[in-house]
Amino acid sequence: MSKEVTTNAVPRKKWLDELTxxxxxxxxxxxAVGDALATVExxxxxxxxxxxEAFGTPREYASELxxxxxKKAKESLRGIVMLGVTSLVVFLLFSSALxxxxxxxxxxxxxxxxACTGLAAVLILLLPLYLSFMVRNFWxxxxxxxxxxxxxxxxxxxxxxxxxxxxxxxxxxxxxxTTATLLIALSVVGTVMTLRxxxxxxxxxxxxxxxxxxxxxxFEILTQWLFPVLAVLLFGFTALIxxxx
Amino acid sequence: MSSFxxxxxxxxxxxxxxxxxxxQALTGGPSYGYAIITAFExxxxxxxxxxxxxPLLTRFETAGWVEVEWRAGESGPGRKYFALTAAxxxxxxxxxxxxxxxxxxxxxxxxxxxxxxxLQ
Numbered sequence: 001m002s003k004e005v006t007t008n009a010v011p012r013k014k015w016l017d018e019l020t021x022x023x024x025x026x027x028x029x030x031x032a033v034g035d036a037l038a039t040v041e042x043x044x045x046x047x048x049x050x051x052x053e054a055f056g057t058p059r060e061y062a063s064e065l066x067x068x069x070x071k072k073a074k075e076s077l078r079g080i081v082m083l084g085v086t087s088l089v090v091f092l093l094f095s096s097a098l099x100x101x102x103x104x105x106x107x108x109x110x111x112x113x114x115a116c117t118g119l120a121a122v123l124i125l126l127l128p129l130y131l132s133f134m135v136r137n138f139w140x141x142x143x144x145x146x147x148x149x150x151x152x153x154x155x156x157x158x159x160x161x162x163x164x165x166x167x168x169x170x171x172x173x174x175x176x177x178t179t180a181t182l183l184i185a186l187s188v189v190g191t192v193m194t195l196r197x198x199x200x201x202x203x204x205x206x207x208x209x210x211x212x213x214x215x216x217x218x219f220e221i222l223t224q225w226l227f228p229v230l231a232v233l234l235f236g237f238t239a240l241i242x243x244x245x
Numbered sequence: 246m247s248s249f250x251x252x253x254x255x256x257x258x259x260x261x262x263x264x265x266x267x268x269q270a271l272t273g274g275p276s277y278g279y280a281i282i283t284a285f286e287x288x289x290x291x292x293x294x295x296x297x298x299x300p301l302l303t304r305f306e307t308a309g310w311v312e313v314e315w316r317a318g319e320s321g322p323g324r325k326y327f328a329l330t331a332a333x334x335x336x337x338x339x340x341x342x343x344x345x346x347x348x349x350x351x352x353x354x355x356x357x358x359x360x361x362x363x364l365q
Contacts, residue, residue: 041322042318
């Protein structure tokens, strides 16, 4: 084994970044990720080898480490993502009911709207099956704005103009109230999850875990209330437009 | 050493003996990944990759056979030291006896005359 000084720092950093991602996808805690990264860096410094030569691909190595590590019952990345995406869908329903409500009209839902909502629900429910693939293949994330845009534009284009064209006619008020309540409930759940879990940041085994400042913790909690805040802003904006009109 | 011995051992042999050898490498006291691999090389056991050794040591840690301690390096990154626990020593003794019996029987079998030891 040679002890050549490596100058190939960029591929090494990329390999370590990919290992971090793969370990997170295997539900490793921040402490465990920090331990694995430090171990790899220690070995590379000792052997002078490149990470691919010594450890194989990040995905293979993370998978082998995960197979030998104790199983943890911790809140996974998928749970957090599911909560965020569900909040997004509820927010979209809230926003679609807001204009009809402000104009004293009913919320008209046609076949295209129902199909798009159903498709979005299926895509969200199946998210755990393809989330890892999307995170590993970053280009696939481009499909999110495309699919999201299509699911947003198509219902608007094919929105029923009169109640007779609609499959479902709902009172906009109750929909608005229900979605607003759901948004708050989801934010409460997110806040509780945030407070009950450790910060789980990646920490080096030789350094004490950084104390999470109150300010940083507030920011973490604030992100859980992003959609209710946006809903209030949208409500205020719609009310302003109505008053000006 | 002859050139024959310098040849890489069949991967299956290394895989079979690696766990036992890794436990043995810690009998002299706590050690770290690269030192363990170097000890294998010096003993003529072949070159083991870090990507093979560390998951194995992680398994031993999960099983309670080794415990780990990080020590700060004088320069560069720190080192993760692995040390045998009492359970690890017991396991090593057990596996060592089994290995000895197995290799003794294998050697005896390989030395058996062609007309003995197998059904005709």
